[in-house]
Amino acid sequence: MRGELAEHLNEFITGVNQAIAQAKEDGVVATPELARANLAKLAAFVTQVPKLAYAEDGYVFADQMEIPVKVYSPAPEEELPVLIYFHGGGHMCGSTELYDPMCRKIAIAARCIVISVEYRLAPEFPYPAGINDCEDVVKGFHQVLKNVQYGNKVLIAGDSAGGAICTTLAIRAMTDKSLKIDKQILIYPSVDYTSSMPSVEDNGTGFLLEKTRIQWYFDNYFDDYEDREAMSPLFGPFDATMPDSLVVIAGCDPLRDEGLEYAKKLRLAGVNVEVREFKNMIHAFMNIEDLVSEECRELYSLIGSFVNR
Incomplete structure (x- = not known):
C-alpha cells in the first residue's frame, strides 16, 4: 500500500521530483561525489543548532x-548514558558534520552523551569496513571520554544505513560478549539488502528515496560475490539477548515494510520493542526538520523517553 504524504511536504516533494526528472532528461550520471553533495544540501533544512556544554572532536x-568522532554532552560533570550514533546516507554519503545538529538535539532530549562516528564509506571502502569502524568505536568509546563523566548504559542508534549498522552489530553482539549494547534506536532502518519487501515497490518512486537509488547504493556497497540476503539483518538470527529496541518508521518510505518486519521478528524472539510509525512522513524526514518541525520534536522526545526508561 502506497503511503499518503503529509500536505506540508507537497511543495518540497514536487520540487524534488522535478529535479529528478530533469536529471534523467539531461542524462546526469550518478557518482558518489554527486550523491554526497546532494545529501549535504539537505543541511539547509536543519537550521536550528543548539549549544551544548561540551562538544569536541576526537579519535x-x-x-x-x-x-574520527564527535562527542557531545549536555552535562559533562554528570555520569550520563552513552549513545553512539551512526549516520545515514546509503553507506556512501553523510558525515558527522551533516548530523551535528541532530546529535546535539538527541543529547539534549535524552540527557545523554552522544558519540557520532565518521565511519568509512563505500565505494572507496565497501562492506564491511564501515561496520567494523563502528564496532571499534562501541568497544573503545571510553578513549574519547577522558574529559567527560559517563555511566554504564551504552546505546547505539542510527538512521537508514546507520540503522543497518546498528542491527548488524546487534547480531555480532550475540556471540561477541565484549560488544556491550544495552539498547538500540533504529530510525527508518535499512535492514533488507535484497529489497524484497512490498513497500520498495509501493513507495519506490516519488517520495525522495527511490528504488533505483537504493539499488545503486547497494551495488556500490557490496562486491558482486557477496550474498546480500546473508548480509541482511532482517534475515539474520534473532534471539531474546538482542537489545531492547525503538524502531521508527516513515509511512511514505520504501523501507517501511522491512522496518516493521524487523520489529516483528524482534518481538517474536522475545525482545522488548517499541514501534512508532510516522504515517505521512518520507524517508530522511529527520534531515528536513524545518519542514516537519512537529514530527521531529516528537521524534527527539521519543528517543529521550526510550533512552531513560
Whole structure:
C-alpha cells in the first residue's frame, strides 16, 4: 500500500521530483561525489543548532587506525548514558558534520552523551569496513571520554544505513560478549539488502528515496560475490539477548515494510520493542526538520523517553 504524504511536504516533494526528472532528461550520471553533495544540501533544512556544554572532536584508535568522532554532552560533570550514533546516507554519503545538529538535539532530549562516528564509506571502502569502524568505536568509546563523566548504559542508534549498522552489530553482539549494547534506536532502518519487501515497490518512486537509488547504493556497497540476503539483518538470527529496541518508521518510505518486519521478528524472539510509525512522513524526514518541525520534536522526545526508561 502506497503511503499518503503529509500536505506540508507537497511543495518540497514536487520540487524534488522535478529535479529528478530533469536529471534523467539531461542524462546526469550518478557518482558518489554527486550523491554526497546532494545529501549535504539537505543541511539547509536543519537550521536550528543548539549549544551544548561540551562538544569536541576526537579519535578512537583501533587496529592502527584513527576513527574520527564527535562527542557531545549536555552535562559533562554528570555520569550520563552513552549513545553512539551512526549516520545515514546509503553507506556512501553523510558525515558527522551533516548530523551535528541532530546529535546535539538527541543529547539534549535524552540527557545523554552522544558519540557520532565518521565511519568509512563505500565505494572507496565497501562492506564491511564501515561496520567494523563502528564496532571499534562501541568497544573503545571510553578513549574519547577522558574529559567527560559517563555511566554504564551504552546505546547505539542510527538512521537508514546507520540503522543497518546498528542491527548488524546487534547480531555480532550475540556471540561477541565484549560488544556491550544495552539498547538500540533504529530510525527508518535499512535492514533488507535484497529489497524484497512490498513497500520498495509501493513507495519506490516519488517520495525522495527511490528504488533505483537504493539499488545503486547497494551495488556500490557490496562486491558482486557477496550474498546480500546473508548480509541482511532482517534475515539474520534473532534471539531474546538482542537489545531492547525503538524502531521508527516513515509511512511514505520504501523501507517501511522491512522496518516493521524487523520489529516483528524482534518481538517474536522475545525482545522488548517499541514501534512508532510516522504515517505521512518520507524517508530522511529527520534531515528536513524545518519542514516537519512537529514530527521531529516528537521524534527527539521519543528517543529521550526510550533512552531513560
